[in-house]
Each structure stands twice: as C-alpha cells, then as structure tokens.
Amino acid sequence: MASPAIDSSVASPVLGNVLRLSKVKHGMRYIKIPGVPYGAVCVFIRFLYSSCYEEEELQKFVLHLLVLSHSYSVPALKRACICLLEEGLLTRENVIDVLQLARNCDAPRLAFICVRMVVKDFKSISSTEGWKVMKRANPALEQELVESVVEADTRKQERQRKMEDKKVYLQLYEAMEALLHICKDGCRTIGPHDKVLKGSQVTCNFPACKGLETLVRHFANCKTRVPGGCVHCKRMWQLLELHSRMCNEPDSCKVPLCRHFKEKMQQQSKKDETKWKLLVSKVVAAKNAVGSFSSRRSGLL
Numbered sequence: 141m142a143s144p145a146i147d148s149s150v151a152s153p154v155l156g157n158v159l160r161l162s163k164v165k166h167g168m169r170y171i172k173i174p175g176v177p178y179g180a181v182c183v184f185i186r187f188l189y190s191s192c193y194e195e196e197e198l199q200k201f202v203l204h205l206l207v208l209s210h211s212y213s214v215p216a217l218k219r220a221c222i223c224l225l226e227e228g229l230l231t232r233e234n235v236i237d238v239l240q241l242a243r244n245c246d247a248p249r250l251a252f253i254c255v256r257m258v259v260k261d262f263k264s265i266s267s268t269e270g271w272k273v274m275k276r277a278n279p280a281l282e283q284e285l286v287e288s289v290v291e292a293d294t295r296k297q298e299r300q301r302k303m304e305d306k307k308v309y310l311q312l313y314e315a316m317e318a319l320l321h322i323c324k325d326g327c328r329t330i331g332p333h334d335k336v337l338k339g340s341q342v343t344c345n346f347p348a349c350k351g352l353e354t355l356v357r358h359f360a361n362c363k364t365r366v367p368g369g370c371v372h373c374k375r376m377w378q379l380l381e382l383h384s385r386m387c388n389e390p391d392s393c394k395v396p397l398c399r400h401f402k403e404k405m406q407q408q409s410k411k412d413e414t415k416w417k418l419l420v421s422k423v424v425a426a427k428n429a430v431g432s433f434s435s436r437r438s439g440l441l
C-alpha cells in the first residue's frame with residue numbers, strides 16, 4: 141500500500157513505525173500487508189484517515205479487519221469488529237475461526253462467547269468445516285473444547301441431581317406439615333378423637349395431606365407380617381421418627397410416638413445421630429429455600 145504523508149502514528153502507532161522504517165520510492169513510502177484482501181485494506185486505510193467505516197463493509201471483512209486492527213494497534217476499529225462479532229455475526233460455521241482469532245488478537249470476552257456457543261451447540265459445530273480444519277491444525281484446542289463440553293454436561297447433571305434431591309426434601313417437609321395438621325386438627329377422614337371430621341369432600345391446603353391420610357389408614361390396618369413392616373409401614377415409621385427429630389414440643393405434641401422416639405434418641409449410635417441430623421438439616425433447608433422464594437403457605441406453621 142502506498143501512503144501519502146499522514147501522521148499514521150496517531151491512528152496506528154505500529155503502522156507509524158512501519159512507515160517510518162519503510163523505503164521511500166518516487167516520493168512515496170510503500171509497505172506490504174500480505175494475506176489480506178484489497179477490500180479489507182481499503183476499509184482499514186479509510187478508517188485510519190477518517191475514523192469512519194461503512195457497516196456493510198466492516199461486516200464483509202470483519203475477520204481481516206480484526207487482525208489488521210490488532211496487529212497495527214487500532215483499538216477503536218478493533219472494538220468495532222469485536223462488538224459486531226459478539227452481537228450477531230457469530231455462526232456455527234465461523235465460530236471456530238473466530239475463537240482462534242479472538243485468542244490470537246487478545247479478545248478474551250469474544251473468545252469466551254465463542255466457547256460458550258461451542259458448548260451449547262457442540263453437535264452441529266463439531267461437524268463444520270472449521271472444526272475439521274482446527275482439529276488438524278490445533279489438536280490442543282480441540283481437546284480443550286471437548287473438555288469444556290464434558291464439564292458443562294457434568295455440571296448440568298449435578299444441578300439436576302441437586303434439584304431432584306431438593307424436591308425429595310421438600311416433599312418430606314410437606315409430609316411433616318401435613319402430619320402435624322392431621323394429628324392436631326384432623327382432616328377429611330382421620331384425626332384426633334375429640335375432633336369432628338368433615339369427611340373426604342373437604343378441600344385441604346396441605347399438599348401432602350391426601351397421601352398421608354392414605355398412608356396412616358394403611359398403617360393402622362396393615363396385615364403384612366414382615367419384620368419392621370411393609371414398605372408403606374416403614375415409610376410411616378420414618379415419617380414419625382423424622383417428626384420427632386424435628387419436634388420442639390414433645391410434651392404437648394399430638395403426633396403418635398413423638399415422645400417414644402425422643403426417648404429412643406438417647407440410646408442411638410453416633411452413626412444414626414449423624415444420619416438423622418443431616419436429614420433434618422436438609423429438610424429444614426428445603427423449607428427455608430421455599431420460604432424465601434414464596435410465602436405460599438406462610439402462617440400455617
């Protein structure tokens with residue numbers, strides 16, 4: 141490219157230096173910018189003189205202009221290129237190329253966005269031409285990206301597992317609420333002897349009440365003679381014990397066996413104690429998590 145006498149050092153300190161060191165031929169200084177299409181160089185030079193560009197041209201040569209603006213240290217143009225890429229020019233086809241350029245041109249946020257896109261859409265991006273070329277030329281990057289995808293998958297599974305756990309603890313908490321409610325007020329067909337029950341037609345706000353009613357009925361009538369009871373009876377025993385572990389008023393408590401379990405706790409093994417304490421803390425945490433997001437059943441405790 142031929143440069144008339146401008147002070148390129150203002151627009152690009154690197155280009156300024158290159159020009160200063162270049163030879164003068166026919167009163168002009170010439171430098172070569174290899175490997176860049178003519179159109180991209182035109183946009184670049186125009187920007188150096190005027191700080192202006194046509195959006196359309198910038199889009200067309202954005203990758204070349206990113207390299208030029210980085211190599212010749214023209215931060216304003218580099219920012220424009222990065223913005224354009226971040227805000228919509230990334231595609232499945234070019235994301236791998238852009239990622240490599242972003243790394244080479246010191247554009248960490250753009251690189252991060254590219255990696256995120258690869259992780260999200262690994263299946264189709266890993267079958268693009270860009271991926272195949274990168275795989276041959278830069279196997280370390282391929283390895284890195286595959287690892288990112290695996291990590292993201294693991295994190296996602298971990299999150300799902302935690303969500304499911306939380307759901308279980310929340311259900312236990314709801315069972316605790318319903319148990320207290322049934323033993324104190326009675327609901328539908330079961331309750332304390334001194335309460336008048338309103339039968340199955342009544343609507344109840346405790347989500348676990350219906351299930352617990354069925355379980356209590358089973359518990360009272362179970363004929364399965366296996367040591368420790370059938371699965372349903374075992375479940376009931378667990379719920380009763382969990383209640384007792386969480387109960388602060390064993391003396392006035394209406395829940396069956398509450399005192400009994402409190403007394404039994406005196407002789408429990410260290411291992412049992414730790415196990416139950418952990419369960420109680422998780423159930424309480426699940427309750428608190430719900431309480432902080434909504435007050436759907438506030439006032440019923």
Ligand SMILES: [Zn+2]
Pocket residue numbers: 321322326327328344345346349350
């Ligand atoms: Zn109820």
Ligand SMILES: [Zn+2]
Pocket residue numbers: 358359362363364369370371372373374
């Ligand atoms: Zn049973």
Ligand SMILES: [Zn+2]
Pocket residue numbers: 383384387388389390393394395398399
């Ligand atoms: Zn109790």
